[in-house]
Amino acid sequence: MLGKLKRLLVGDPLASSREKHERLNIPTALAVFASDALSSTAYATEEILLALVASAQFAAYADVLSIPVAIGIGLLMAIVVLSYRQVVRAYPDGGGAYAVSKDTLGVMASQIAGSALMIDYVLTVAVSVSAGVAAITSTGLVPESLSALLSVAFVLLIMIINLRGVRESGRVLAFPAYAFIGSMILLLAAGFWKIATGQVVTPQGHWFDHLHTAASAGGHGDLFSVALLLILMKAFSHGCAALTGIEAISNGVKAFEEPIVKNANKTLVLMGCILGGIFIGMTFLAYYYQIVPPPDGGHETVVSMIARNVFGAKTFMYYTVQTTTMVILVLAANTSFSGFPRLATILASDNFLPRQLMSLGDRLVFSNGIMILGITSILLIWLYGADTHALIPLYAVGVFISFTLAQAGMVVYHNREKEPGWQGGRIINGVGAVVTGIVTLILAYEKFAEGAWIVIVAIPLLIMLFSKIAAHYASVGKQLALPAEAYCPVAIDHSVMVLVSSLHRGTVPALAYAKTISDSVEAVHVELNPQATERVKKAWDDWGCGIPLTILKSPYRSITQPILDYVAEVEERQGHDLITIIVPEFVTKQGWHNLLHNQTSLQIKALLRNKRGKVVTTVRYHLEE
Numbered sequence: 034m035l036g037k038l039k040r041l042l043v044g045d046p047l048a049s050s051r052e053k054h055e056r057l058n059i060p061t062a063l064a065v066f067a068s069d070a071l072s073s074t075a076y077a078t079e080e081i082l083l084a085l086v087a088s089a090q091f092a093a094y095a096d097v098l099s100i101p102v103a104i105g106i107g108l109l110m111a112i113v114v115l116s117y118r119q120v121v122r123a124y125p126d127g128g129g130a131y132a133v134s135k136d137t138l139g140v141m142a143s144q145i146a147g148s149a150l151m152i153d154y155v156l157t158v159a160v161s162v163s164a165g166v167a168a169i170t171s172t173g174l175v176p177e178s179l180s181a182l183l184s185v186a187f188v189l190l191i192m193i194i195n196l197r198g199v200r201e202s203g204r205v206l207a208f209p210a211y212a213f214i215g216s217m218i219l220l221l222a223a224g225f226w227k228i229a230t231g232q233v234v235t236p237q238g239h240w241f242d243h244l245h246t247a248a249s250a251g252g253h254g255d256l257f258s259v260a261l262l263l264i265l266m267k268a269f270s271h272g273c274a275a276l277t278g279i280e281a282i283s284n285g286v287k288a289f290e291e292p293i294v295k296n297a298n299k300t301l302v303l304m305g306c307i308l309g310g311i312f313i314g315m316t317f318l319a320y321y322y323q324i325v326p327p328p329d330g331g332h333e334t335v336v337s338m339i340a341r342n343v344f345g346a347k348t349f350m351y352y353t354v355q356t357t358t359m360v361i362l363v364l365a366a367n368t369s370f371s372g373f374p375r376l377a378t379i380l381a382s383d384n385f386l387p388r389q390l391m392s393l394g395d396r397l398v399f400s401n402g403i404m405i406l407g408i409t410s411i412l413l414i415w416l417y418g419a420d421t422h423a424l425i426p427l428y429a430v431g432v433f434i435s436f437t438l439a440q441a442g443m444v445v446y447h448n449r450e451k452e453p454g455w456q457g458g459r460i461i462n463g464v465g466a467v468v469t470g471i472v473t474l475i476l477a478y479e480k481f482a483e484g485a486w487i488v489i490v491a492i493p494l495l496i497m498l499f500s501k502i503a504a505h506y507a508s509v510g511k512q513l514a515l516p517a518e519a520y521c522p523v524a525i526d527h528s529v530m531v532l533v534s535s536l537h538r539g540t541v542p543a544l545a546y547a548k549t550i551s552d553s554v555e556a557v558h559v560e561l562n563p564q565a566t567e568r569v570k571k572a573w574d575d576w577g578c579g580i581p582l583t584i585l586k587s588p589y590r591s592i593t594q595p596i597l598d599y600v601a602e603v604e605e606r607q608g609h610d611l612i613t614i615i616v617p618e619f620v621t622k623q624g625w626h627n628l629l630h631n632q633t634s635l636q637i638k639a640l641l642r643n644k645r646g647k648v649v650t651t652v653r654y655h656l657e658e
Contacts, residue, residue: 056290059300061203064210066285067304069157069278069368071213072361074311076164076421077275078103078319079335082326084268091264096320097236102268103316106275107309109468113279114305116440116465119458120283121297123446128379129283130439135383137445138438141496146438147380148495150284152488153431154369154376156424157277158410162187163419165362167334169355180419185411187363192407195370198398206364213361214307216354221314223350224343228321233342235321270429270479273472275312277432278365279305280439284372315339334358366410374402384506385499423484430480430488433473440466525610528553528603531580532596532616532637535565536572539654543617544578546652550613556582557599559592592633593640600647613648614641620655 057065081102085095117129124132130150135143162184170177194205227233282301289296315336319325324338336358344350374390378399381390394400417423443462447455477485529551531543547554556577560566566584573582585595596614604612616634634651641649 056293057203057288058290059296059303061207062282062289062296062300063303064206065203065288065371066281066300066368067278067307068206068210068361069161069281069365070276070304070308071210071278071311072161072164072365073275073277074217074308074315075336075358075362076334077106077272077312078316079326080271080274081268081316082319082324082335084271085264086325086327087267088260088264090260092325095325096323098265099268099316100320102265102272103313105269106272107313109273109472110276110279110305110309110312112461112465112468113276113436114301115461116436116443117279117283117301118298119443119447119462120439121286121294121301123443123450124283125286125294125297127284127286127288127375129280129376130435130442131284131376131379133442133446134438137442137449142438142442144385144496144499145492146435147376147385148492148499149431149434149438149488150280150376151373151380151495152491153277153429153435154373154406155409155413156427156431156488157369158188158191158366158406159184159413159417160274160421160424161362161365162191162410163414163417163424164421165359165365166419167421169359181415184414184419188366188407188411188414191364191366191370192403195367195398195403196394196400206367209357209360209364213357214311216350216357217311217315219350220340220343220354221311221318224318224322224339225314227343233322236323266475267479270472270476273429273433273476275308276436277429278368279308280432280435281368281372283439285375288371288375318343369410370403370406373406374399377402377405380499384503386502388506427480427484427488430473430476430485431492433469433476434492436469437466437473440469526608527551527611527613528607529555529613529615530600530603531556532614533558533569533582534617534633536569536576537619539619540617541576541578542654543615543652544576544580546650547580547613547615548578553607554580556580557585557596558582559585559587559595561587561590561592593636596637597640600641600644604646611646611648613650616649616651618651618653620653622656 078099081099082095085098086092091098120129120133124136126132128135130146131143134146163180165187166175166180166183169175169183170180175183228235279301282297282304286293286297289300318339319335322339322342324335324342326333326335326338337355340351340354344354377386377390380386381388390399390402390405392399392401394403413424440462444459444466447459447462452458477489481489527550529547531540531547531554533540533556544554544556556573558566558569570582570584583599585599587595600612600614614637616637618634621629638649638651641647
């Protein structure tokens with residue numbers, strides 16, 4: 034039944050030879066890898082405005098102050114996109130910041146980058162899905178009390194879609210991704226058309242003059258300058274959520290069709306242009322339409338306010354914008370479901386994560402990584418009640434740490450390799466390293482008290498986990514290594530113990546099997562009921578196969594403890610290198626029939642399986658209906 038359910042949800046297995054056919058072309062890859070970055074335009078402007086309106090001194094100028102902040106983030110976005118083009122060219126096998134750091138900055142730097150990216154991927158799922166649900170609750174059609182439940186349901190849906198395979202998830206995502214891009218372009222076009230034709234009342238004069246007025250508010254003293262700088266830094270740090278997701282393409286380069294580097298870089302540039310245009314355009318519309326959210330965030334998103342002002346409330350286009358925004362925000366989590374398993378695979382190949390994460394599933398995706406990401410994200414959503422504003426302070430710190438390490442590593446790469454055009458690449462990556470490093474410090478400072486401390490603490494904890502796992506694998510490898518000189522194993526002393534609860538058809542095959550593997554065999558029966566023990570004794574002469582029977586008394590009615598004590602006694606008395614304990618077991622036809630029988634054999638096997646020098650074997654007898 035479980036197998037049928039899996040086939041229904043995930044689909045039939047794909048042959049390994051199909052792996053190349055599962056790779057993505059540019060239009061599909063844009064939907065898969067850019068959905069996270071594009072979706073951030075739905076809340077990045079709002080986060081800037083919320084940071085500004087929180088200041089009593091500058092709240093009245095929040096709309097105009099948001100413009101230079103957005104322009105600054107747009108310039109940073111261009112630098113990061115250009116920098117990651119260099120990363121894709123230098124490391125076409127993927128891995129992004131982790132691969133760069135490992136090759137150029139050392140193991141510790143790579144562990145920092147890897148842990149930061151893993152945290153960012155989990156937060157991306159939680160933030161994007163929660164923001165998507167917030168877009169729907171903004172319409173009033175769905176009560177806000179259902180936010181957490183809906184968010185969990187959406188994460189499960191995306192997880193199942195990704196378990197079905199990369200290409201299939203890309204096909205599912207393509208339409209909503211392009212529907213969102215189309216609706217945003219229509220919203221921007223209609224909004225600026227109304228401004229140009231005078232259909233809306235906009236602030237008089239040029240926005241730059243209004244910015245000067247805002248900067249002059251409250252006086253010109255040094256104290257004021259510091260206050261303005263601090264509030265702009267806070268707004269900038271909040272708005273940098275717009276950059277999350279840009280690194281995803283560099284992590285998953287191998288998911289592209291040939292030529293993979295060319296296709297990956299084309300997708301990266303296309304994503305950057307669309308992302309920057311929508312983000313800055315939405316910020317300008319918020320200014321011209323004088324849209325400012327309440328300090329507490331309220332129940333309506335900035336995108337909803339803009340769409341309502343441009344298209345009118347409860348119109349077809351308003352609901353189109355809200356619906357496509359909700360869908361892209363929810364499906365933005367797919368970027369993490371594409372990137373996290375690939376990154377986890379690379380970390381596992383370096384022995385920093387369990388090796389099970391390297392295994393391809395039935396549909397040629399890294400199923401274990403997908404499920405771990407889904408479960409972790411669900412826990413985070415439930416813990417924070419799907420509150421986007423509570424989750425976003427945790428966001429972006431991790432990804433900017435990885436940005437900085439990637440760009441710094443690329444500077445080292447250019448200096449080392451001196452490939453054609455390396456001087457230009459070094460300048461791009463050098464500027465990227467400095468700028469993203471400064472932004473990382475701003476983010477850590479501004480968001481520390483709001484929750485970023487959790488990320489800053491989690492990164493060292495993950496690095497400790499990586500080190501523990503790597504040490505374990507190193508120890509295992511050392512202990513399992515073959516000796517320097519080859520030798521042929523010799524026969525070992527071996528005794529066999531058959532556990533007999535009662536004599537029945539399922540017991541006889543176990544006794545027969547025991548006699549085939551050793552000459553030293555005995556049967557052991559734990560006495561819980563003297564009458565039952567007598568029945569075993571009477572039948573033993575006929576069915577015991579000449580094997581001696583040992584009766585263990587159990588005054589406290591325990592089955593497992595007398596067996597454990599007797600195994601230790603036999604080991605000490607006989608001094609054999611190995612003891613095999615055979616457990617006869619009958620198997621019912623229907624699974625639910627197990628509920629009608631004792632499962633003592635499971636307890637015995639669980640207790641003995643980790644004992645040194647013990648082999649626990651089950652001989653099964655299958656029952657018919």
